[in-house]
Amino acid sequence: MAVNYKAPIKDILFAFDVLNSYEKLNKIDRFKDFNKDITAPAIEECSKFAEEVLAPINADGDKHGAQFNSGVVNMPPGFNEAYEKFKNAGWASISLPVEIGGGGMPYLLSGGTLEILCSANMAFMLGPGLSIGAISGIYAHASQEQKDKFLPDLVSGDWTGTMNLSEPQSGSDLNYLTTKAELKEDGTYKITGTKIWIGSGEHDLSDNIVHLVLARVPGSPDGTNGISMFIVPKYIVNDDSSLGARNDVNCISIEEKLGIHGSPTCVMEYDGAVGYLVGEQNRGLSYMFTTINEARIRVGGHGLACTTGALQGAAQYARDRVQGRPVGMSQEDSKNSTIIDHADVRRMLMTIKAYSDAMRYMMYDNQMMLDFLYFGNDDQKKFGEARVGLLTPISKSWISDLSVELTSMAIQIYGGMGYVEETGVAQYFRDARIAPIYAGTNGIQALDLTLKKIHIDEGKAVSNLFDEMISVSNELKNSERLSKLNESYEFHTKNLIESTEKVRQLFIDDKQKSISGFASPYTKKFGQVLGGYYMAKAAILADKKYNETGEEFYKDKITLSKFYIEQLLPLSEIYTPSIDSDVNDLFLIGSENF
Numbered sequence: 001m002a003v004n005y006k007a008p009i010k011d012i013l014f015a016f017d018v019l020n021s022y023e024k025l026n027k028i029d030r031f032k033d034f035n036k037d038i039t040a041p042a043i044e045e046c047s048k049f050a051e052e053v054l055a056p057i058n059a060d061g062d063k064h065g066a067q068f069n070s071g072v073v074n075m076p077p078g079f080n081e082a083y084e085k086f087k088n089a090g091w092a093s094i095s096l097p098v099e100i101g102g103g104g105m106p107y108l109l110s111g112g113t114l115e116i117l118c119s120a121n122m123a124f125m126l127g128p129g130l131s132i133g134a135i136s137g138i139y140a141h142a143s144q145e146q147k148d149k150f151l152p153d154l155v156s157g158d159w160t161g162t163m164n165l166s167e168p169q170s171g172s173d174l175n176y177l178t179t180k181a182e183l184k185e186d187g188t189y190k191i192t193g194t195k196i197w198i199g200s201g202e203h204d205l206s207d208n209i210v211h212l213v214l215a216r217v218p219g220s221p222d223g224t225n226g227i228s229m230f231i232v233p234k235y236i237v238n239d240d241s242s243l244g245a246r247n248d249v250n251c252i253s254i255e256e257k258l259g260i261h262g263s264p265t266c267v268m269e270y271d272g273a274v275g276y277l278v279g280e281q282n283r284g285l286s287y288m289f290t291t292i293n294e295a296r297i298r299v300g301g302h303g304l305a306c307t308t309g310a311l312q313g314a315a316q317y318a319r320d321r322v323q324g325r326p327v328g329m330s331q332e333d334s335k336n337s338t339i340i341d342h343a344d345v346r347r348m349l350m351t352i353k354a355y356s357d358a359m360r361y362m363m364y365d366n367q368m369m370l371d372f373l374y375f376g377n378d379d380q381k382k383f384g385e386a387r388v389g390l391l392t393p394i395s396k397s398w399i400s401d402l403s404v405e406l407t408s409m410a411i412q413i414y415g416g417m418g419y420v421e422e423t424g425v426a427q428y429f430r431d432a433r434i435a436p437i438y439a440g441t442n443g444i445q446a447l448d449l450t451l452k453k454i455h456i457d458e459g460k461a462v463s464n465l466f467d468e469m470i471s472v473s474n475e476l477k478n479s480e481r482l483s484k485l486n487e488s489y490e491f492h493t494k495n496l497i498e499s500t501e502k503v504r505q506l507f508i509d510d511k512q513k514s515i516s517g518f519a520s521p522y523t524k525k526f527g528q529v530l531g532g533y534y535m536a537k538a539a540i541l542a543d544k545k546y547n548e549t550g551e552e553f554y555k556d557k558i559t560l561s562k563f564y565i566e567q568l569l570p571l572s573e574i575y576t577p578s579i580d581s582d583v584n585d586l587f588l589i590g591s592e593n594f
C-alpha cells in the first residue's frame with residue numbers, strides 16, 4: 001500500500017535536454033566533455049540507491065523520528081547504516097569540485113540526484129544538504145589553513161556541517177542576532193549564545209559536526225553589518241587532523257514537528273565554545289549567503305521531490321482503486337474501471353504531472369546557473385551570478401508553495417486512504433510543508449525578487465530572461481503542431497513583462513511600500529509564467545523527438561505542455577488585480593479585528 005518509489009529516470013534525462021544543458025555546459029572549460037554518457041549511468045545508479053536503501057526507511061524514519069536523550073540525538077532505525085552506504089557511494093559530494101575531493105560533476109546533475117534522493121527520503125537528505133552548504137561556505141571564504149583542516153572530512157562525509165543563523169528573537173530579520181564572539185589571546189573566539197531550529201545540529205551519524213555560526217564581535221556595528229561568520233566544531237580538530245577535546249557546544253533539545261521527523265531540528269547552546277573567524281570580521285552575512293542561496297535552490301528541490309513522490313503514489317492508487325461509474329461509461333464497460341477513469345481524477349493527475357515537469361525544469365536550470373557562477377570564465381560568471389540571483393527567489397517560492405498544494409491534491413486522489421498514514425502520501429504533504437518556510441520564508445523571497453533581483457544591472461538581467469522567453473514564442477509560432485499554443489503563451493508572457501515594468505517603475509519612484517503589498521502575488525505570477533516558458537521549450541523538443549522516433553513518451557510531453565500552457569498558465573492572471581491594488585487596502589481593518 002505504501003508508495004513504491006521508482007525514480008522518473010527518463011523524465012530527468014529529458015529535462016537535461018530541454019535545458020540544452022550539454023551544449024551550454026560544454027562551453028565551460030571544466031565541463032567541456034560533459035555528456036549523456038555521464039548523466040544516464042549516474043542517474044540510474046542514484047535511482048537504484050534511492051529505491052533500495054533510502055525509500056525503505058522513509059516511513060520508519062517518519063514514525064520513530066530522531067530521538068533526544070540527554071544531549072545525544074539518535075537517528076531513526078536504519079539511518080546510520082544508510083548513511084555509511086550513502087557516504088561510501090560518493091553521493092554526498094557528487095557536484096563538489098575535484099580540487100577538494102568532490103565528484104566534479106556539474107550542479108545540474110545534482111539537481112537530478114537531489115530530486116531522486118529526496119523523493120525517496122527527504123528527512124534523511126536534509127543533513128547531507130546542510131553539509132554541502134557548509135562546505136561551499138568554507139570553500140568560498142575560509143583561509144587555506146581552515147580549508148585544509150575541515151574540508152577533507154566534510155567532503156568525504158565523515159563529518160557533517162550545519163548552518164547556524166536563527167535565534168529566538170532573530171528569524172527572518174538577522175539585525176537582532178545576539179550570539180557573541182569574543183576574541184581570545186590565542187586568536188580564536190569564545191562563542192556564546194543560543195541558536196534555534198538548527199538542522200542536524202546534533203546526531204550520531206558522524207564523528208564530528210562542523211557548525212558555521214553567525215555571531216557578533218563586541219563593538220561591531222549594529223545590524224547586519226556587524227555580523228561575522230565562525231567555524232565551531234563539535235570536537236576540536238588537532239593539527240594532525242585527529243579529534244581533540246569536546247567543544248562547549250551542546251544540543252539542549254530537539255523540536256516536535258509536523259513533518260521531516262527523521263531530521264533533528266536542534267536548539268544549540270554555545271557556552272564559550274571555541275570558534276574560528278572565517279574571512280574578515282563583519283562580513284559574515286555576505287559569506288553565509290553562499291550557503292543560503294544554494295540552500296534556497298535545494299529547498300525548491302525538496303518541494304519538487306515531495307510532489308513527484310506523491311504523484312507516483314497517487315497514480316499507483318488511482319490505477320488500482322475500483323470506485324464509481326465514470327460519467328458516460330455503460331455499467332458493463334465500467335466493470336473493471338478504476339478511479340483513474342474519472343475525468344476529475346484525471347484532471348488532478350494531469351495538474352500534478354504538468355506542474356512537476358515545469359518545477360523540474362525550473363529547479364534544474366537554477367542549479368545549472370550555479371555551474372556558470374562557480375566555474376565559468378568572467379563573462380559566464382557574470383551571467384551566472386545575475387541569473388542565479390533572479391531565478392532563486394522564484395524557484396524556491398513557486399515550487400515550494402505549489403508542492404504543498406499538489407501533495408494535498410495527491411491526498412485528494414486517494415480519498416480517505418490519503419488521510420491515513422499507512423499509504424505514505426500524507427508524509428509527503430507533511431514533509432513538503434516546511435519548504436515555504438525555511439531558508440527564508442516565501443514572503444521574504446518575494447521581497448527579494450521585487451526589491452532587489454529584478455533590478456539587477458538596472459533591470460538588464462530580467463530583460464535578458466524576457467528576451468529568451470519571447471524568442472520561444474517565435475519558435476512556437478513556426479511549429480505546425482504547436483503554433484496554437486502561442487496565443488496563450490505570448491499573451492501571458494507579455495502580461496508578465498508589463499507587470500514587471502510596473503514594479504520597476506514603482507521602485508524607481510521609491511514606492512517600495514506599494515510593491516511590498518503585492519510582492520507575493522507578483523512572484524507567483526512570475527513563477528507561473530516562467531513555468532510556461534520551460535513547458536514551451538519542452539513541447540518544442542518533444543515535438544522534434546516525436547517526429548523522429550514516434551515514441552509515446554514524447555507525445556505525452558507535448559500533451560502535458562499543452563495542458564500547462566492552455567489551462568494552468570492562464571492562472572497567472574488571477575494575480576494581476578492584486579498587483580494593481582493599493583497597499584493601504586491591506587491596512588483598513590484594525591489589527592485587533594482579525
Ligand SMILES: Cc1cc2nc3c(=O)[nH]c(=O)nc-3n(C[C@H](O)[C@H](O)[C@H](O)COP(=O)(O)OP(=O)(O)OC[C@H]3O[C@@H](n4cnc5c(N)ncnc54)[C@H](O)[C@@H]3O)c2cc1C
Pocket residue numbers: 130163164165166170171172173196197198199200257265434437438439440441442443444447
Ligand atoms: C524545520 C526547520 C528547520 C530549520 N533549519 C534551520 C537551520 O538549519 N539553520 C537556521 O539558521 N535556521 C533554520 N530554520 C529557521 C528558518 O529559516 C526560519 O524559521 C525562517 O527563516 C523564518 O523565520 P521565523 O520562523 O523567525 O519567522 P518570522 O521571521 O517570525 O516570520 C513570521 C512571518 O512573518 C513574515 N515576515 C517576517 N518578516 C517579514 C518582512 N520583513 N516582510 C514581510 N513578511 C515578513 C514571514 O514571511 C512569516 O510569514 C529552520 C526552521 C525550521 C522550522
